[in-house]
Amino acid sequence: MKAAVIVFPGSNCDRDVAVALEASTGKAPLMVWHRDTALPAVDLIVVPGGFSYGDYLRCGAMAAHSPILREVKARAEAGTPVLGICNGFQIITEAGLLPGVLMRNAQLKFICKDVFLKVERTDSPFTRAYAQDAVVRLPIAHAEGNYYADAATLDRLEGEGLVAFRYAGADGSVSAAANPNGSARNIAGIFSENRRVLGLMPHPERLAEDLLGGSDGKVMFDGLVEALS
Amino acid sequence: MSKESAITPEVIKSHGLTADEYKLVLEIMGRAPNITELGIFSVMWSEHCSYKSSKKWLKTLPTTAPWVICGPGENAGVIDIGDGEAAIFKMESHNHPSFIEPYQGAATGVGGILRDVFTMGARPVANMNALRFGDPAHPKTRHLVNGVVAGIGGYGNCIGVPTVGGETNFHASYNGNILVNAMTVGLARADRIFYSAAAGVGNPVVYVGSKTGRDGIHGATMASAEFSEDSEEKRPTVQVGDPFTEKLLVEACLELMATDAIVAIQDMGAAGLTSSSFEMASKGGLGIEMDLDAVPMREEGMSAYEIMLSESQERMLMVLKPGREDLARSVFEKWELDFAIVGVLTDTGRMVLKRHGAVVADLPIDPLAQASPEYDRPWVPGVKRAVIDAAEVPAHEPLAALKTLVGCPDLASKRWIWQQYDHMVMGDTVQRPGGDAAVVRVHGSNKALGITTDCTPRYCLADPHEGGRQAVAEAYRNLSAVGARPLAVTDNLNFGNPEKPEIMGQIVEAIQGMGEACRALDFPVVSGNVSLYNETNGTAILPTPAIGAVGLIDDVNKTASLPFKQAGDSIILIGETKGWLGASLYLRELCGREDGAPPPVALHREKREGDFVRGQIAEQNVSAVHDVSDGGLLVAVAEMAMASGIGAEILPPKGVALHAWCFGEDQGRYLLTAPASQVPVILEAAHQHDITAQVIGSTGGRDLTLKGSGTISLEELTGINEGWLPGFMSAPDANS
């Protein structure tokens, strides 16, 4: 599997996701600087976390309008899987690849901690290696992860099975108490209609090694390798 | 301020220069200085830049060891961590700005210490912070905690360097002078360290980073002045941080450092362009000529005085090799940062500044630097406090006392703070905040660094000498407790007004104590910072010589952490327990007394025990390790239990004063856990090393039982421990 990681000024999880990808694929992904307009043929495009453009104006807004994002959008429309993590999720929603928007956390603070997620769908290249309804542990680290969309959009996402992950308790129960940021319907990650684009706030690359406290994130990258090689 | 400003006694005083110092200025100049020149003298001779009160004593600290590559005097200290790699680190205060504007003050404090580290060629890999706030009941405390924590997070999170730990205390002495001490650790190739001494007459002097505005003018002199009630009006001089620009600056500098273009580099911290240009020329024994018109400016009509004294953030000054200007320019343009050639190195030994084509300042560098005042300020030794006999201290019911202690502001969980810091970015955080020391893997290797910050200010007040020793010893212990070999320390000395002999006495004695401990533990000081005049209306803070320390773990798979790992493990206490209650938290929180001599540190034992504990970790004989510090033995057991959700039963020895045994703060102690099968091995090894070790209980269940005194559920204890800070911060008058 050949992967590309898009790097913006202010990206700061680009190296982390590259390390995790390399651990699963055996080769280093291509790092693509935001000013590049040409994107070589790849099997997976990752828009990493961080603070692109300092999160100024709105998180992800300026990166969403960069030339490289037009190219990412075109690839996504042609079927190349795109993974947006944290700030990457914010960027691809701002760019219109996914519906909705990530607003300021309900308690207004940046929050960095492990959360439990319920896996809602496994028929995607990103989630195929998880068990249906499995509970996985991944870290979040954001101040703007409060997923918002109007009720009709939320109903459509749920109706069409486009919710990828929900914040849950360790037992898999989806409740207000397990919602770390006020996200609508506990949504932590969503798919595009063809389930080839995934945006999520938690960081799979941060728990992809037992030494760092867990490897539930590695399952996602291993699954991608199986699906896309 | 215009060039024509007359140099009146008021102007001299407002620049923080004494009459004697001004006399020296006249001597050096051979004429009256103009306002720009006076401003330059003022910042270069400020306490902040010159260390004039503390220099004499700082020189007594040990600063060398075979593994020290660069000690104090550069932007940060550098130590060899093997395999051609170096760790670069320093801790620095941003106390006064953080009190005036907590978010920006703390944020720019983090930005400044990060620059100190990447200026030397290191990629920053970890941030820590040591925070001291006033009484929780003081009306400003909540607002300050909120702003400082948000500011530290706002800067560190954005730039993408994990904030992996620290410490937070509350005490009324900090009501008007909070302490924000930030530490950064970076990694570099040992043969690619960058220094600040300029070299090469004719070489270009280059300015990079953000533009210069009017922010922070006179911050360095402000940082060296005592507060009075009207300080709150100083708000306009506080600078604003831009972590996004700094992230670009890190990447641009590291990219340029990979080439051979840079001769010398210095960040523009306190006192901005003045101290950076002055220090580079001074260290290189050269002169410097700068055309201030070339400095990128954010505001119009800035005078030479303002340009030289601005503390705008995210700026660097460098000397390039001739002919490398275009290469450097292309790197900085790629990262969309300002780049300007502002001057040239000369052989005149003078600093010459031009503005609008005219010379606006011309002063000799060496005489100014060498005449930098150094005071031998009068000091008096502290009055020794009486040793408190535990028998005289009321014996509260131990489990009730434990509840009080784990819920008191100093011991309550600081999760509310560190969850606002990204402590995982960069993917090498092996031990997250909440343990004895953070463990951060050296990227791409099997090694790791242990990092800690420590100081117990109430001991330092009780006996600055013993407190200085204890701060170093505790850092040594915390590193040992995670299996890291302690290598070196950075110090951040926070005190009151050194012109008062009793405060100067605290400074002298604390430094002497630190020096003793550093020598005994082979633990040299490689960098540091001094913050004096932390007084409001004549009341000083507790003496707070904060220690930041770094240790090396050879195999990242062989570390220890404090949570219990499984039921049925034995709990072993290392070290001697006499039940020392003087200056303890028990005495303060349960008895309302802040008196008594602090527990003494036995340095010879400290080293032996540290070696022993690290040995047990390396041999993987132990399942958990925690040092015993604030609050004593029972608090340490409770911390291990709460962190794991596994309970314990503790069996106190017969014939001891139970409250003293549970809560005494005797130094040099650790708790280890191990499966029963390993216990004889550990006890035998302890015996061979002449170390006191005894089994005091075992792990299991969901409760903490103190045999003979009762049982408390972990759920209740954890609720108390985790509840205090969020409860405090969400109280009705919290600022948003």
Next chain:
Amino acid sequence: MKAKVHITLKNGVLDPQGKAVQHALSSLGFGGVDDVRQGKYIELELSETDPAKARASVEQMCKSLLANTVIENYSVELV
């Protein structure tokens, strides 16, 4: 010509920052504040001199970057 752009959250979109400001005001003793909505204010210096063209161009800027129309409204004032 200068354009003043106000960006506000749409009605019905929760504004936690506004709520926090309202809370803080009431704890400072300012009663009678029924609701607070926080927004952004952006000033643009334009070289365009024709008001109609300037407005059209700024509205385009709002739609494509300055505001996220999923949750935000904008208004443009030319001076």
